[in-house]
Amino acid sequence: MGPWYTGFQMTLDILCKVVDNYGDIGVVYRLARALSELPAAPRLRLIVDDLAAFSLLEPAVDPSRMVQSVRDWTVLSWEGPTPENPAVYRDAYAGDPAVAVIECFACGRPDWFEAMLFNPDDSAARTIVNLEYLTAEDYAGDFHKMPSLTRSSRVRKHLFLPGFTAATGGLILDDAFMHARARYACARYACARYAPAERFRILVFGYERDYTRIVEDISLFSHERQVQVLLASGKSQRCFLAAWERAGRPFSTEPLPFLRQESWDELLASCDFLIVRGEDSMSRAALAGRPFLWQAYPQDGAHQLIKVKALLDRMRPYFHAASFQSVESAFLAFNDRLADGPDLVGGERIAPMLRVEGGLARSYAAFSESLVANGNLASSLMTFLREIV
Amino acid sequence: MLTTSQLRVGSIFKVDKDVLVVQRMLGQKGGRNGMVTKMRVKNLLTGGTSDLGLDSGEKFDEVDLDMHNMKLSYVDGDTYVFLDQESFEQYELAKDDLGDNASYITPEDEFDVEITFYEGKPVGVVLPINIERTITYCEPGIKGDTSGKSTKPATLDSGFVVQVPLFCDIGTRIKLDTRDGSFAERVK
Numbered sequence: 001m002g003p004w005y006t007g008f009q010m011t012l013d014i015l016c017k018v019v020d021n022y023g024d025i026g027v028v029y030r031l032a033r034a035l036s037e038l039p040a041a042p043r044l045r046l047i048v049d050d051l052a053a054f055s056l057l058e059p060a061v062d063p064s065r066m067v068q069s070v071r072d073w074t075v076l077s078w079e080g081p082t083p084e085n086p087a088v089y090r091d092a093y094a095g096d097p098a099v100a101v102i103e104c105f106a107c108g109r110p111d112w113f114e115a116m117l118f119n120p121d122d123s124a125a126r127t128i129v130n131l132e133y134l135t136a137e138d139y140a141g142d143f144h145k146m147p148s149l150t151r152s153s154r155v156r157k158h159l160f161l162p163g164f165t166a167a168t169g170g171l172i173l174d175d176a177f178m179h180a181r182a183r184y185a186c187a188r189y190a191c192a193r194y195a196p197a198e199r200f201r202i203l204v205f206g207y208e209r210d211y212t213r214i215v216e217d218i219s220l221f222s223h224e225r226q227v228q229v230l231l232a233s234g235k236s237q238r239c240f241l242a243a244w245e246r247a248g249r250p251f252s253t254e255p256l257p258f259l260r261q262e263s264w265d266e267l268l269a270s271c272d273f274l275i276v277r278g279e280d281s282m283s284r285a286a287l288a289g290r291p292f293l294w295q296a297y298p299q300d301g302a303h304q305l306i307k308v309k310a311l312l313d314r315m316r317p318y319f320h321a322a323s324f325q326s327v328e329s330a331f332l333a334f335n336d337r338l339a340d341g342p343d344l345v346g347g348e349r350i351a352p353m354l355r356v357e358g359g360l361a362r363s364y365a366a367f368s369e370s371l372v373a374n375g376n377l378a379s380s381l382m383t384f385l386r387e388i389v
Numbered sequence: 390m391l392t393t394s395q396l397r398v399g400s401i402f403k404v405d406k407d408v409l410v411v412q413r414m415l416g417q418k419g420g421r422n423g424m425v426t427k428m429r430v431k432n433l434l435t436g437g438t439s440d441l442g443l444d445s446g447e448k449f450d451e452v453d454l455d456m457h458n459m460k461l462s463y464v465d466g467d468t469y470v471f472l473d474q475e476s477f478e479q480y481e482l483a484k485d486d487l488g489d490n491a492s493y494i495t496p497e498d499e500f501d502v503e504i505t506f507y508e509g510k511p512v513g514v515v516l517p518i519n520i521e522r523t524i525t526y527c528e529p530g531i532k533g534d535t536s537g538k539s540t541k542p543a544t545l546d547s548g549f550v551v552q553v554p555l556f557c558d559i560g561t562r563i564k565l566d567t568r569d570g571s572f573a574e575r576v577k
Contacts, residue, residue, distance in 0.1 A: 108446045118444055145440055147440075147442070149449070150404075151448060152405060153405045157447075
């Protein structure tokens with residue numbers, strides 16, 4: 001089998017279930033764009049259970065249509081053919097059966113797709129790749145590309161893990177984000193060299209929590225630099241504004257509406273400090289090369305601290321020990337809570353990170369470069385598929 | 390059908406003509422859509438073993454098995470000899486075929502185990518989910534530390550080393566979860 005960028009054009013079926021918020025469909029949308037940007041890009045069929053959520057990211061998606069063409073993709077509803085439209089899905093697969101399937105985050109397969117894959121009258125081999133959630137934990141390298149099983153030896157399955165090391169599939173490096181990243185890196189260089197930016201921009205995109213300490217630190221910092229805090233739509237916006245009101249509105253804030261992914265990436269890359277949640281925004285923050293604070297999804301038994309510590313361990317080699325202490329203590333304090341428990345406000349001091357003390361800015365930038373050096377997950381996924389399909 | 394979450398060491402399932410027995414659980418990782426479990430399986434037809442990562446969504450055909458209650462009679466090198474509690478016949482299993490379970494049991498145990506038979510041959514052992522073991526060595530415990538937040542390694546009377554809460558001491562009797570070899574609770 002030759003390199004993936006020569007030879008026949010592969011068709012990928014990408015399955016996605018929207019579990020909560022827009023994290024799952026957001027990653028799938030980014031992956032689809034990144035795959036479509038590759039030389040000899042694959043044909044894509046996206047099978048999604050919540051087309052309304054998808055339409056917020058890609059307005060061309062019509063939630064009422066079961067099968068549609070969006071960009072160069074075929075988008076299908078997870079629901080499948082109905083008695084009124086039995087042929088509509090058959091046409092989507094006529095002459096181009098499902099051979100390579102990306103099952104995102106172990107979402108499973110709809111019944112109509114399952115019947116197609118495991119058709120006893122079909123002897124052709126099929127391959128499923130379970131694209132797992134991003135994590136910095138060591139198991140990502142251990143589980144990456146591991147063979148798996150289905151109930152039929154004809155339908156093979158493998159795991160594929162995004163991650164922060166060369167032993168994993170890496171992170172998605174889509175063109176739009178990478179261009180924004182480069183553009184704002186140049187702008188910051190120009191500002192550092194010739195004139196500082198007018199305002200220090202902070203992006204806040206977290207879960208519901210008490211932001212009192214964060215507001216205090218930003219307020220203190222605002223005495224040194226003019227600050228603008230941009231508040232992403234959703235869970236953290238209301239909580240942050242409540243803490244800001246209690247503090248007497250000490251700096252400028254701007255509540256934002258829901259943004260499309262491309263606009264979100266542009267905004268994220270343009271900011272000077274980032275408070276982010278979830279895996280996709282965390283990966284963007286890490287790639288952006290700017291100081292950031294990550295809030296992991298709270299889990300039973302405070303299991304999220306394991307994930308936070310794993311990320312810190314990936315970051316640590318790029319930081320001086322003394323300056324990393326402030327980063328580490330802020331990350332851990334910001335995430336130290338039980339899933340249904342109260343926040344432990346007080347330890348999440350971000351002042352040193354805002355002032356980028358001790359060369360923190362250079363360290364975050366170095367970490368970012370290391371992640372880019374691991375390569376594009378879209379490319380590594382296609383290389384893997386060409387090996388196994 | 391057996392789901393991935395029902396698979397334990399000693400479980401046997403089919404993939405087309407292949408009959409696979411789970412020998413070892415090699416680790417798990419969690420996600421919002423369930424666990425992915427790394428396990429070592431042995432193909433009973435070819436004898437080959439492979440390490441696989443199974444997510445919770447898959448289902449497999451069950452295999453018709455015979456199960457017999459037995460007790461571990463003695464261990465001779467890498468051969469584990471079991472005694473059928475009804476027929477008093479002896480059956481041998483290699484240590485590799487017991488997988489992780491070999492580390493959890495001793496000939497002095499009073500509890501029964503189930504030996505699985507496929508086409509008349511013993512192929513694996515299924516243990517109770519929780520079994521009791523005694524700690525034979527660990528670093529000193531801390532009186533009153535019942536938080537269980539941190540752990541330390543402890544050697545059990547079967548030779549297995551398990552992570553236990555800090556308050557455990559030499560002589561502490563514990564329940565071991567045989568599905569993944571983890572500490573379940575202290576026996577009161």
